[in-house]
Amino acid sequence: MKISNQLTGIINFITLVLSLPIIGVGIWLATKHNTDCVRFLQWPVIIIGVFILVVSIAGFVGSCFRVAWLLWLYLLVMFLLIVLLLAFTVFAFIVTNKGAGHALAGKGYKEYRLGDYSTWLQRRVENSNNWDKIQSCLSDAKFCSHLSKYSTISSFDAADLSPVQSGCCKPPTACGYTFQNATMWVSAVSPYADPDCNTWSNDQHQLCFSCNSCRAGVLYNIKHDWRKVAAVNIVALILLIVIYSVGCAAFRNARREGYYSDNYGKGYF
Incomplete structure (x- = not known):
C-alpha cells in the first residue's frame, strides 16, 4: 500500500x-x-x-x-x-x-457598552431567542452569586470583575444606585442616566440580565474567544x-x- x-x-x-x-x-x-x-x-x-x-x-x-x-x-x-x-x-x-471596556475612575472594573461592537454581533444578542438561552445559562449557573465575597462598597469598587459580572450583576455606575450588597442596589440618584438604570432588578433571577450592559459583557467574552478560535x-x-x-x-x-x-x-x- x-x-x-x-x-x-x-x-x-x-x-x-x-x-x-x-x-x-x-x-x-x-x-x-x-x-x-x-x-x-x-x-x-x-x-x-x-x-x-x-x-x-x-x-x-x-x-x-x-x-x-x-x-x-x-x-x-x-x-x-x-x-x-x-x-x-x-x-x-x-x-x-471593535469593542473594549471603559475604565472608571476609582474602580477596579470596567463597564461595557453594546454600541461599541459590530452591528452583526449586536443583532445576535438582541435576538430574543438567542438572548433567552444566554439568560438561562446565567441564571442556571447562579453566575452572580460569586460576588457575595464583596461585602463592602470599598471592596466591591476595588474588585476586578469580569466583563459579564460587570455588565450583568450590577447596575451601571452612572445610575448612582446605593450599595446594599454585591447584587442588591437601591435608590438610583440618576435613573435616566442610562437606559439600563430602569432595567435593573433586585430579583436575584433577573438582576441586569436584560440590560444592554449585560449583552455587551457577553459580547466582550465572545470577541475574546473568537479571536482565540480564529488563531487556532x-x-x-x-x-x-x-x-x-x-x-x-x-x-x-x-x-x-x-x-x-x-x-x-x-x-x-
Whole structure:
C-alpha cells in the first residue's frame, strides 16, 4: 500500500475514534440535563461528532481499500471544510475588530457598552431567542452569586470583575444606585442616566440580565474567544491542507490501480 494511503488511513482512523466520545458527550448532555443552557449545546456537539465520524469512515475505507469514489467524496468534503474554515476565520477577525471596556475612575472594573461592537454581533444578542438561552445559562449557573465575597462598597469598587459580572450583576455606575450588597442596589440618584438604570432588578433571577450592559459583557467574552478560535483555525487550516494533499495522492493511487486493473481484465497486459 502506498505511503499516502497508509497516512490517510491512519489519520482517519484516529479522527474516527475521537468522534465517538464527542457523540457520547452530546448524548449525555441530551439525556442527563434538561436546562435551556445545556440544550443549547447538545445538538451542535452531536452534529459535529456525527460529521467527523462519517467523513472519517469515508476517508479510512477509501484509502485502505482503494475505493476511488469514496476518496473523491472525502476530498470534496475536505475541500469544502477548508473553504468554510477559511471564510469563518476571516469573518471572525472582521466582526471582532471593535469593542473594549471603559475604565472608571476609582474602580477596579470596567463597564461595557453594546454600541461599541459590530452591528452583526449586536443583532445576535438582541435576538430574543438567542438572548433567552444566554439568560438561562446565567441564571442556571447562579453566575452572580460569586460576588457575595464583596461585602463592602470599598471592596466591591476595588474588585476586578469580569466583563459579564460587570455588565450583568450590577447596575451601571452612572445610575448612582446605593450599595446594599454585591447584587442588591437601591435608590438610583440618576435613573435616566442610562437606559439600563430602569432595567435593573433586585430579583436575584433577573438582576441586569436584560440590560444592554449585560449583552455587551457577553459580547466582550465572545470577541475574546473568537479571536482565540480564529488563531487556532489558522493552525487547523494548515493541517487540513496537508491532510488534503495526502488524500489527493491517495486518490490518484486508487484511480491508477483501478485503471490498471480494468485494463488487465480486458487483456491489455
